[in-house]
Amino acid sequence: MTPGARLQAAIDLLTDMHTGTAPADRSAAAFFRNRRYIGGSDRRAILDHAYAVLRQMAKLDWWIGEFVSEQGLPHLERARIIAKLILIDGWTADKVAGSFDGGDYRPKQMNRTERSFALSLEGADIRNGAQPKWVRFEYPEWIEKSLVKRFGPGYEQEMAAQIDEAATDIRANALKATREEAIAALAAENVTATATHLSPLGLRLDGRPPMGALKCFQDGLIEVQDxxxxxxxxxxxxxxxxxxxxxxxxxxxxxxxxxxxxxxxxxxxxxxxxxxxxxxxxxxxxxxxxxxxxxxxxxxxxxxxxxxxxxxxxxxxxxxxxxxxxxxxxxxxxxxxxxxxxxxxxxxxxxxxxxxxxxxxxxxxxxxxxxxxxxxxxxxxxxxxxxxxxxxxxxxxxxxxxxxxxxxxxxxxxxxxxxxxxxxxxxxxxxxxxxxxxxxxxxxxxxxxxxxx
CATH class of the missing domain: 3.40.50.150 (Vaccinia Virus protein VP39)
Structure with missing residues (x-):
């Protein structure tokens, strides 16, 4: 898939996630199940686009809201992807327009309002001092009282840690392998794993290998578990x-x-x-x-x-x-x-x-x-x-x-x-x-x- 085709797929996936009732992971599974022609590397890229939007959605929507108050944007998921590309990935408005060119499977051309929106974001930081805390730290405003009660002044740092993507943790299945044997089996399949600090059975993987394709997973030596x-x-x-x-x-x-x-x-x-x-x-x-x-x-x-x-x-x-x-x-x-x-x-x-x-x-x-x-x-x-x-x-x-x-x-x-x-x-x-x-x-x-x- 071209970079533009991946962006259109991410827009479509986000639309499915936000118009249905299923959790995002189930929406994504159904999305790719109905598009089996999309290969593994393309799936990963599409998911990366979509989940980057989900992780920073409050801030992206804040920037959209700043612009919408003046002009309005007709397609929210397109606007979120445009904002993500500029504010998170560092693209220029011209580079975004190059992928939104209306070609095969790519997003249709940006209209004048979207182009103006993209230009307005160039050089901006996704975090802005005018944003309220719930926007900067990505949590529903109504839950702030419970968070402050639980963590006190440190709640902002706790919520900031929740924005980052979690690592892939697995457990060595003691019925079939020790942790050391699991590390060796993963290494034989070119997957790097290190022992977790707290769980005596845990391993943290480097990257996100396709678990279902690993022989040590198929043989039951390991299980995915935080x-x-x-x-x-x-x-x-x-x-x-x-x-x-x-x-x-x-x-x-x-x-x-x-x-x-x-x-x-x-x-x-x-x-x-x-x-x-x-x-x-x-x-x-x-x-x-x-x-x-x-x-x-x-x-x-x-x-x-x-x-x-x-x-x-x-x-x-x-x-x-x-x-x-x-x-x-x-x-x-x-x-x-x-x-x-x-x-x-x-x-x-x-x-x-x-x-x-x-x-x-x-x-x-x-x-x-x-x-x-x-x-x-x-x-x-x-x-x-x-x-x-x-x-x-x-x-x-x-x-x-x-x-x-x-x-x-x-x-x-x-x-x-x-x-x-x-x-x-x-x-x-x-x-x-x-x-x-x-x-x-x-x-x-x-x-x-x-x-x-």
Whole structure:
């Protein structure tokens, strides 16, 4: 494809992303699925254009707004690409016009208004002192209060770190390879990997190799998983022979990590109300060599299956649905799709899921709560409220759990773990570990646990 054809494809992709309801990554997958003639290098270039716009969209739109107030621009995605090329890539207006020439598969010629817009941006810095903080640091204005409450004066630096593209992290699958063996297997396929700082199983790749084409991936030696997510799974402290529930398993990333920690011994039940996702995890389980997992779709967090199995599991992981504020580096579109009423709705759902999942934990067992959120409303506040209403549980110091499982000093200085892109180089993750007191038990209203797997 010519550079101009790539730009037109990026405009079309952005249009699909912003007119549909699917997340950006799913929109992109559908876009390229319907255009199989686009090769790998062209796909990467098109995605780079589109995601650069998504990462800096507030600032690009601010510049568009400055111009629109006088003249107006008829096609927003074209204007965003024009602004991106000049403000981020350093193109001149003439160079932009050279690619917007109306040739085959290339953007139609710039009109007089677009040409004037491009000229007005030459020499400008994408960051401008007149921009409000939420524009400069790329987050919804309404969420600022929660960010300040969580991070204090340092919130600007935390949000600045969220603009950058996340690295590609993978986990060595301990069922098939050590981390050193995974590094060697990747090197044999010309992929450079270095050990992550916090996860003992993690590797950070140089660049973005086509994972599906790598033999070591096809053979199950490695799994794509952010370092923070790896740590959340490790802190479940699942051991061989135990019975474990991954209550919100989704596509099964943490389930795979837990199975490896258990050495395929014992049993894991991977549950989710999105039944299709948990069922589709079958291929991942097979590739990883995991065979101690039962996949179970639930009607809701209050599914009767929970009541039937009350008090019968050693470990229960609740990786709760959340705002996803810790993953904005990977999903920059998600920040603009998040709405103010989503936070109280999610908080209510998280509390309900915790209240239901705790029934599964046997005396002396552990309940692990995790989110990929940075917000206190979804993290520490949830745990404080849960413990206040469930006196048969107590919080375990995360530093003690970390030391037992990982064997190094914990990066957290409080009772729970909060990872952030700025401080730790991972996605934003929260983990709290609680135990049901040995003298307690499942709720008295529950029926005895029975095996009905």
């Amino acid at each position: 370092e923070g997510s790896q740590l959340a799974a490790l802190l479940v402290d699942a051991r061989p022979g135990q019975r474990v529930v991954d209550f919100c398993a989704g596509a099964g990333g943490k389930t795979l990590a837990i199975a490896a920690a258990m050495k395929n011994k014992g049993k894991i039940v991977a549950c989710d109300t999105l039944k299709g996702r948990v069922e589709r995890a079958g291929d991942r389980l097979k590739r990883a060599g995991v065979f101690n997992v039962e996949r179970r779709g639930l009607e809701s967090e209050r599914d009767p299956w929970v009541k039937r199995h009350a008090g019968s599991f050693d470990r229960v992981l609740v990786d709760a649905p959340c705002s996803g504020t810790g993953t904005w580096r990977r999903n920059p579109d998600a920040k603009w799709n998040l709405q103010p009423d989503d936070l109280p709705r999610l908080a209510k759902l998280q509390a309900s899921i915790l209240d239901s999942a705790q029934r599964l934990v046997k005396p002396g067992g552990r309940l692990v709560y995790a989110t990929c959120s940075l917000l206190a409303e979804e993290n520490d506040h949830q745990i404080d409220a849960f413990l206040a209403s469930h006196p048969d549980f107590e919080r375990l110091p995360i530093a003690d759990v970390w030391r037992d499982v990982i064997g190094t000093d914990c990066p957290a200085d409080g009772p729970t773990l909060s990872l952030t892109p700025m401080r730790h180089g991972t996605d934003g993750f929260f983990v709290a570990v609680m135990t049901r007191k040995a003298s307690g038990g499942a709720a008295q209203t529950e029926e005895p646990a029975v095996e009905q797997e």
